Amino acid sequence: MIICAGKNEVFNFAQPMGVGLIEMAINLTRLCLFNKPDFLLFVGSAGSYGEHNIFDIIESKRASNIELSFLNNNSYTPLDNVLESENKFVRNDTIVNSSNYISTNFALSKKFNAYGIGIENMEYFSVLQVAREFQIPVGGIFIVTNYTNENAHEDFLKNHKEAMSKLTNYLIEKNIIK
Template sequence: MIICAGREEVFNFAQPMGVGLIESAINLTRKCLFDKPDYLLFIGTAGSYGEHNIFDILESKRASNIELSFLNNDSYTPLDNVIESENNLAKNDTIVNSSNYISSNFSLSKNFNVYGIGIENMEFFSVLQIAKEFEIPAAGIFIVTNYTNETAHEDFLKNHKEAMSKLTQYLIDKNIIKLTNH
């Protein structure tokens, strides 16, 4: 099953699960309880912590849930904050960080690269957590729309339409989907 976030990020070949960690967890859990898929492929956009460029496409099966305060030693968690899906659905290029907040302080957020975390996407950590709970292989494919800086939102909006088209074409080229009109 191919899934996406929703709202502005909808594809006609993917089922929207909701924006952010909570909406996606609730809706994906409901889906898995009533109609468990054989696999989950999450597709969407991401912000770069600096090592990946606008319109780069990355595949991953690893996600983290680390807040910016962790980078300053201002917080800790007793929970596992990195998760990996054990499968061969995607290359494991980078760890995708997820939070209900979008980073806009580049001087701080670029430090995620030190931990092998290259991009952020609001939903992917919850997708992998649900997939693990239901023993479903999962992966994600992401296209970078912005850097995690003060113009993150404006750049996301400016690049979103082209990013959606490029990501769709990537999926067609990789034989993940077959569409004649997109």
């Protein structure tokens, strides 16, 4: 099953599940309780921490939930904050960080690269967490729409339409959708 966030990121081939960590977790859990899929593929946009360029397409089966305060040693968590799916269908190029906040401090957010984290997407950690709970193989395919800097939102809006088209074409080329 192919899923996406929703609102302005909707595809005719994907089921929207909600924006952010909480909406995604609630709606995807509901789906899995009543109609558990054999495989989950999340598709969507992402912001780059600097190693990936606008319109790069990244496949991943790893996600993290690390807040910016962690990078400055201002917080810690007792929770498992990096998850990995054991599917064999998606390459494991980079870790995707998820938060309910969009990073806009590029100097700080670039520090994620030192942890092997290359992009951010608001929902993906929840997708992996729910998939783990229901023992569903999962992967994600993302397209970079912006860098995590002070222009993140404007660049996202400017690049979003073209990015969604490029992502759809990529999925067609990979025979994931028709």
